[in-house]
Amino acid sequence: MSARGVVSEVVDPEMPMLTLADLGVVRSVDETGDRVVVTITPTYSGCPAVEEMRTDIAAALTGAGYGPVEVRTVFSPAWSTNWISEAGRRKLAEAGVAPPGPAPVRAAGPIPLTLGPAPAVRCPRCGSPATDEISRFGPTACTALRRCPSCREPFEHMKEI
Amino acid sequence: MMSPHAMEEDATNAYQSLSETTDHDDPRWAFGSGFDEVEAEITAPAPADPATLAAYCLMLGDDALVLQHRLSEWVANAPELEEEVALANIALDLLGQARVLLARAGHLTDSDEDSLAYLRDQAEFRNVALVEQPDDLDFARCIARLLVFSTWRLALLQRLEGSADPVVAAVAAKGVKEVAYHRDYAARWTLRLGDGTAVSHDRMQAAVDWVWPFVDELFRTSDAERALPGVAVDPADTREEVETVLAEVLRRATLTPPRAKPVGTVGGRGGRQGLHTEHLGHVVDELQSLARRHPGASW
Numbered sequence A: 001m002s003a004r005g006v007v008s009e010v011v012d013p014e015m016p017m018l019t020l021a022d023l024g025v026v027r028s029v030d031e032t033g034d035r036v037v038v039t040i041t042p043t044y045s046g047c048p049a050v051e052e053m054r055t056d057i058a059a060a061l062t063g064a065g066y067g068p069v070e071v072r073t074v075f076s077p078a079w080s081t082n083w084i085s086e087a088g089r090r091k092l093a094e095a096g097v098a099p100p101g102p103a104p105v106r107a108a109g110p111i112p113l114t115l116g117p118a119p120a121v122r123c124p125r126c127g128s129p130a131t132d133e134i135s136r137f138g139p140t141a142c143t144a145l146r147r148c149p150s151c152r153e154p155f156e157h158m159k160e161i
Numbered sequence B: 001m002m003s004p005h006a007m008e009e010d011a012t013n014a015y016q017s018l019s020e021t022t023d024h025d026d027p028r029w030a031f032g033s034g035f036d037e038v039e040a041e042i043t044a045p046a047p048a049d050p051a052t053l054a055a056y057c058l059m060l061g062d063d064a065l066v067l068q069h070r071l072s073e074w075v076a077n078a079p080e081l082e083e084e085v086a087l088a089n090i091a092l093d094l095l096g097q098a099r100v101l102l103a104r105a106g107h108l109t110d111s112d113e114d115s116l117a118y119l120r121d122q123a124e125f126r127n128v129a130l131v132e133q134p135d136d137l138d139f140a141r142c143i144a145r146l147l148v149f150s151t152w153r154l155a156l157l158q159r160l161e162g163s164a165d166p167v168v169a170a171v172a173a174k175g176v177k178e179v180a181y182h183r184d185y186a187a188r189w190t191l192r193l194g195d196g197t198a199v200s201h202d203r204m205q206a207a208v209d210w211v212w213p214f215v216d217e218l219f220r221t222s223d224a225e226r227a228l229p230g231v232a233v234d235p236a237d238t239r240e241e242v243e244t245v246l247a248e249v250l251r252r253a254t255l256t257p258p259r260a261k262p263v264g265t266v267g268g269r270g271g272r273q274g275l276h277t278e279h280l281g282h283v284v285d286e287l288q289s290l291a292r293r294h295p296g297a298s299w
Helices: A003-008 A049-063 A086-094 B004-009 B014-023 B036-042 B050-072 B081-108 B113-118 B139-160 B166-194 B198-214 B235-252 B279-293
Strands: A026-032 A035-040 A069-073 A132-135 A143-147 A154-158
Touching: A003 A026, A003 A035, A003 A049, A035 A049, A049 A069, A132 B081, B036 B081, B036 B166, B050 B081, B050 B113, B050 B139, B050 B166, B050 B279, B081 B113, B081 B139, B081 B166, B113 B279, B139 B166, B139 B198, B139 B235, B166 B198, B166 B235
Parallel strands: A035 A069
Antiparallel strands: A026 A035, A132 A143, A143 A154
């Protein structure tokens, strides 16, 4: 398998239903001689999973017979949930996590406050469009907590950035 | 249930993965894993005098580092689990911003992020007084301070997306998305408490009164900021936007904008010059106690 293929199949440590390719964090995989240089973008500045992603990528490549591995993290351009693949969105929904909608498009000038209700999010279990936000910050940096009054289940929503 | 032996062989086991990180050069995982991995960005050539740029990175980094410490004090103390998770998430975003900025400052001055976070003395910190104040675990104070801070930092970061320094620009572009969420969180709570019951209104008003004297320092221009055109943003330029947003939130929350005499600076000097209130000492002592007691410890 190509080095790119090996890296693409590594799963996210916090959302193991997604591969790093689904999540859209793999920027490049370059093979130079027997050396592999992988570049990834963290989802959030303080994302604690980055260190594990680095370790898992190196372990997967070494396990597949590749030589010295270097994993670099770059912050620019900043990751966006728009980079999550269609397959990734489907897998999120199947695992009970509501996939993100389109990331907000920024107009010129100061960023407006958003004090109104959050945009509607469909329940990943029963499909009801009328769900409530419990908290904008969930168990991982990238999710918000919601609940569905129809099926009475709480669920996570990957918030748009 | 996995047998201990099977766990040992599981390459994806979280604990094993963490211990394996010691195979790169810095085994001090407990002190942060080091940003050697973002070499490409951290080591970019400085577009200005390196010492001045490093000083500027410390200002932006220390604001985030010290506030994340104050926010982390809420862990196991928040009124509800959801708020605890939210505050910890916000702290984590700020910690992430601080790490990159301190790593950049470290690279420019032949130091590193861990030494800057754990071995600097109080007078070497460059944060504003706002972030070092204890909120005494008063939730309204926590929210009032976060509202002011995130409104100001969002205005700064948005302008810094065009910074000539690639690291500052990258932190800013990433941070804008994060801090916009922080500001919304604080603004929503301000509305809920201010326009809530008589008790919550009074407590939120008292919290706003408490935080207001520290706002003026946010717009003071330091020498480093003045010396870095194109790299730094003059914080005075954010005043109008910040005051407009804060006034709007207070109005909607039925709160009265305080008339407060500014504090936090003495003879024009403040946190940006290393002159701090006594509270920073407590933060620094706690933040650094492990690293100072066990220098270079690894696990």
